[in-house]
Amino acid sequence: MSEIFLHHFDLSPFAEKARLMLGFKGLPWRSVEIPIVMPKPDLTVLTGGYRKTPVLQIGADIYCDTRLIALELERRCPNPTLFPDGSEGLALALAAWSDRAFFEPGAGLAMGTNRQGLPKAVIDDRKAFFNFMDFERLEADLPHLATQLRAHADLVDRQLADDRPYLLGVRPSLVDIHAYFPLWMARANVAAAPALLAPFTRLAPWEARVRRFGHGARTSAAAAEAHAAAQQAVAAPGGGVDADDPLGLAAGEPVVVTPDDYGRVPVRGELVTLTRREIALRRHDPAVGTVVVHFPRTGYRVERHGA
Ligand SMILES: N[C@@H](CCC(=O)N[C@@H](CS)C(=O)NCC(=O)O)C(=O)O
Incomplete structure (x- = not known):
């Protein structure tokens, strides 16, 4: 190849x-x-x-x-395989959740909390790009966006409630990567993220397991x-x-x-x-x-x- x-x-x-x-x-x-x-x-x-x-x-x-x-x-x-135990359809379908419903409040929080510190070129570019973000009321919307991030984080936490190592059970899959990346973005860009996510005690150890996939060479x-x-x-x-x-x-x-x-x-x-x-x-x-x-x-x- x-x-x-x-x-x-x-x-x-x-x-x-x-x-x-x-x-x-x-x-x-x-x-x-x-x-x-x-x-x-x-x-x-x-x-x-x-x-x-x-x-x-x-x-x-x-x-x-x-x-x-x-x-x-x-x-x-x-x-x-990214799709163990016949999980391909489910894992691919879940992109509609992770890439939109879970990603969008995290992206809004990241943009809304950091707007003052971001270069004008970045704000102008994303204003034109992210048609789902209402830049006029982004700051006013931060509490609502925080509720949405937490509601979706709660879904992930609930899936881990029986102490399984990965979201589908014992084998890691694309589902873990889907659920992980909006949390990665929130933790990296939203100062309030650790406090917002603190109630979900199963997340951090699971996130550490996903991080161990690494980035390859x-x-x-x-x-x-x-x-x-x-x-x-x-x-x-x-x-x-x-x-x-x-x-x-x-x-x-x-x-x-x-x-x-x-x-x-x-x-x-x-x-x-x-x-x-x-x-x-x-x-x-x-x-x-x-x-x-x-x-x-x-x-x-x-x-x-x-x-
Ligand atoms: N559906 C796309 C979404 C990709 C996406 O929205 N990426 C964001 C960055 S993480 C983006 O393109 N931002 C604007 C840019 O990079 O110019 C995918 O799954 O790859």
Whole structure:
């Protein structure tokens, strides 16, 4: 397998999710630091516009979104599995909880508590990006956001009530990583987090177990190395287009793919894969050659380009 590049920055909670997956599987990877705010030209030349953090690259294949990053790491490196005891559907479905319901109050608390100390460029970027955050009343909303963070933390604590080591029982899984990363973000960025989370006594020992997944073997890389790796590689064969797909698109058609939540930057390309699990587009840029950009099916809108 070609080298794994993770395009990310250290403070990113979704990148922490991906780093823990890499650690869980004990993989070596190259770390490409990307800017915290737009523009991110070294990233978007690979993705065709997708700007969220993180993005995983293996040769000329570019994987957007941690939901697909989990599936792809599992496909390429099945052991140890992120989905023990038949937990794949449950673990993937839980992203709808962790990435939205649990993440959003933590992100609001982080932004609302630290707004004064953050550079204007970061505030302006996230105002435009996080469409779920009401920046006009963020400070006034802090108590409500604290209640939401605690209500979700309580769900995790309750799941650990019988002193099981991991959320699904004795075996660690992607479910642990999903539930962990919003807490990691809150503890790192919200001064009140330790007090807010103190009543949940089972969390800290479980969080310590998840932290022991580690981050794998990380070595840093310049963006130019990642671009050269894309230039030199040929993308993996696509998964084809499902004949029964309700959109009625055909392989090779020009399409546009857009996240359906926030950061709705469209990516254009030629359709390579359209299944119930994945969307992939081929695109070309002289700086990186021909690449295939992959997205999960959940949470992304696909349309015929020019339709
Ligand atoms: N659904 C995406 C969400 C990723 C996401 O929202 N990442 C945040 C940072 S943790 C982001 O992109 N922030 C803006 C940025 O990095 O430019 C995933 O699972 O990867």
